[in-house]
Amino acid sequence: MSLNFSYPGAIHIHTIYSDGSGSFPEVITAAREAGLRWIVVTDHDTLEGKRFEGWHDDLLVIVGHEITPARNHFLALNVDQVIDNRQAPQDYIDEVYGRGGFGVIAHPDERLKNDFKDVYRWDDWTIDGPRDRQNRVVGLELWNIMSDWGEHLTPTNKYLNFFIPRLGLSGPTPATLAWWDRLNMAGRRTFGIGGVDVHAFKVSVPWGVVEVFPYRWMFSTLTNYVLFDIPFATDPMQARNQVFSALTQGRSYFANRLDGDAPNIVFIARRNQESWSVGDSPSLAAGPLTIVADVGCNAHIQLIRDGQVVVSAVRALRHSIVQPGVYRLEGYRGGRPWLYANPIYVQA
Numbered sequence: 001m002s003l004n005f006s007y008p009g010a011i012h013i014h015t016i017y018s019d020g021s022g023s024f025p026e027v028i029t030a031a032r033e034a035g036l037r038w039i040v041v042t043d044h045d046t047l048e049g050k051r052f053e054g055w056h057d058d059l060l061v062i063v064g065h066e067i068t069p070a071r072n073h074f075l076a077l078n079v080d081q082v083i084d085n086r087q088a089p090q091d092y093i094d095e096v097y098g099r100g101g102f103g104v105i106a107h108p109d110e111r112l113k114n115d116f117k118d119v120y121r122w123d124d125w126t127i128d129g130p131r132d133r134q135n136r137v138v139g140l141e142l143w144n145i146m147s148d149w150g151e152h153l154t155p156t157n158k159y160l161n162f163f164i165p166r167l168g169l170s171g172p173t174p175a176t177l178a179w180w181d182r183l184n185m186a187g188r189r190t191f192g193i194g195g196v197d198v199h200a201f202k203v204s205v206p207w208g209v210v211e212v213f214p215y216r217w218m219f220s221t222l223t224n225y226v227l228f229d230i231p232f233a234t235d236p237m238q239a240r241n242q243v244f245s246a247l248t249q250g251r252s253y254f255a256n257r258l259d260g261d262a263p264n265i266v267f268i269a270r271r272n273q274e275s276w277s278v279g280d281s282p283s284l285a286a287g288p289l290t291i292v293a294d295v296g297c298n299a300h301i302q303l304i305r306d307g308q309v310v311v312s313a314v315r316a317l318r319h320s321i322v323q324p325g326v327y328r329l330e331g332y333r334g335g336r337p338w339l340y341a342n343p344i345y346v347q348a
């Protein structure tokens with residue numbers, strides 16, 4: 001199947017229905033100004049925003065919720081009632097899936113507490129999805145920009161990092177990427193996303209009140225591109241299902257747009273006239289495959305197989321493969337982490 005349609009969107013958003021500072025109309029305006037076509041709002045333990053679900057001009061609004069105990073946060077998607085956060089993580093995940101939903105493990109690798117934040121990590125990494133994991137797909141928030149920035153905040157750098165937020169960003173942690181690879185290598189299908197976790201907190205500083213960080217700005221950072229074989233449906237339920245199935249099938253990638261847009265990258269496996277995209281499982285039985293990647297700009301890219309770099313190049317690469325494995329693509333610009341594509345699952 002060729003996935004010719006790519007739509008940018010943002011995941012993990014808070015509004016005034018929990019601890020965000022923006023109303024839905026404000027969030028929607030900011031997302032449209034940032035050029036997004038879809039957003040997933042996940043307020044803490046509430047689905048109050050549901051009445052805003054649907055198309056707002058060319059922006060599709062989807063509403064899930066973040067299950068938010070003291071730690072172990074989980075984005076519950078495709079659920080129509082709030083899942084009780086007083087349960088153990090395994091139990092609320094099971095309930096999400098039992099109700100026909102799916103979810104994303106949020107900011108799993110937090111380690112630091114400071115003036116700005118507590119440690120909200122995912123405590124038990126043996127819990128990676130529903131008990132019945134077979135054929136059930138789970139998401140992992142590989143990079144959460146708010147969490148990344150907060151983890152790097154100190155009393156001495158806090159004003160500098162506020163004015164130059166990039167100084168406080170280092171990308172997905174190595175442990176998170178390694179966990180993601182291990183899960184996929186073990187056949188526990190896990191798709192990766194980048195989350196903005198935007199709240200637009202109003203914070204008092206010596207010269208007044210600042211916003212950390214505005215919706216419009218955050219929507220220009222981590223952007224998830226979902227890939228479809230047909231254009232977005234005009235029916236809002238169908239459109240929502242298109243986003244959900246692209247995510248769960250791993251037909252997406254994300255980039256930090258502070259370091260450049262990535263609307264039409266190529267990352268496929270090819271044999272003769274046939275090609276396979278991210279999320280697909282081509283077989284080597286009929287002969288070697290060629291991985292073709294082109295990110296369309298001057299980026300350092302690397303092809304990774306089962307967690308190990310196989311080959312790296314600038315902007316584009318072609319690489320013949322004869323070994324099965326979980327193949328994914330990373331991109332860096334100016335030495336900074338920039339792009340993460342979901343895997344192609346190459347079978348023996």
Ligand SMILES: [Zn+2]
Nearest residue numbers: 066073106120
């Ligand atoms: Zn959270």
Ligand SMILES: [Zn+2]
Nearest residue numbers: 012014066197
């Ligand atoms: Zn959050």
